[in-house]
Amino acid sequence: MQTFEAITSRRAVKHFDPEHVLTADEERELLSLAVLSPTAFNIQNWRFVVVKDKALRAQIRAAAWDQAQVTDSSLLVIMCADLKAWEKEPERYWANTDQGTRDILLPAIDNYYRGKEQTQRDEAMRSCGMAAQTLMLTAKSMGYDSCPMDGFDFDAVGKLIKLPEDHVISMFVAIGKATKEAHPRGGQLPLTDVVITDTF
Template sequence: MSEFTEAMAFRHACKKFDIEKQIPQEEFDALLEVARMSPSSFGMEPWRLIVVRKPALRKALKSACWNQNQITECSELVVFTTDNDTVRSGTPYVRKMFERRGLPQDAVDTYMGVYKNYLEPIECDEVLLENWTAKQCYIAMSNMMTYAATLKIDSCPIEGFDKESVEAILDLEYGHSVAVICAFGYRVNPQSEQKRLELKQIVQYR
């Protein structure tokens, strides 16, 4: 198998982390860089990552995350948040993200128009906007988890949490919301056998 397919076979939702084993800072920095380099819709990079290391803060988060042990036992805990108001159509942030491509002003204006036409039906509903920005976070998280597996670092994506409680504990700014949480570290128990549908069950050719 290639290194990538080996990583896919290695990766699983690790439920029990070795509390004595920490990810080297250099390797964790590389994981964060993978998130930074990940693609996003229109290149807006709506994600903002919070690395939670303080034991007291993790303990508080655990109670808001269905008391899952991964929250306090993992080596690194990454909370993916979204900056929803910043990516609304017409904001200076959006224009800056298009201008950084070095395009002529008329091309930037064209992109701003295309973006507005796409986003207006979404941003009129806060839930739709949060769903759209959260999708981008999942791309970054998925890339982090797969790259982590190439380094033999385990991970566990966590969606089981009380969103409002987590946001209150982290004291997020207005307009920011929690999309998903991911724990990284090293497994204690052997990996269970992967169960997946056959390719023919999930793929159609038309």
């Protein structure tokens, strides 16, 4: 499927075939492409929690207003981020570059994030959002559908997945074989309403 087609045909699907299972190769392909998503300073701060345990999925569904896609999708990915990824062996993010590049970037990473908790959180959400879109478009290109989700109790889900204190949850992405088409698009605003040239 071409990129343009994947973008125009991707919709938030709520009904999935609970019997369908992604192959190990399909799952690996999805996640391997998701980790090519951009992150500032290449810190790769996203963490993809793939929930496979059925009992855990049922508990997460209860914390997500009983939304069926939590348990019925073939793949449930909880998009998380390590808020402190920037300071955890940052040299590994630039291991394939020359020493001169590392000498510039490593102090820049530290300077950008240290003591700036809001920046760390903002970066986590940006990174997860881009990776989630990569997952959804890849899924569509593979013939699957998806549903981005933020309708859940973040604290409850964090406890269920034993989220580390220095991590945050951004959203869920449910992926699978749709059994019912999404509703027609509600209506896109015209570009004149959302595109601003130079200044407001």
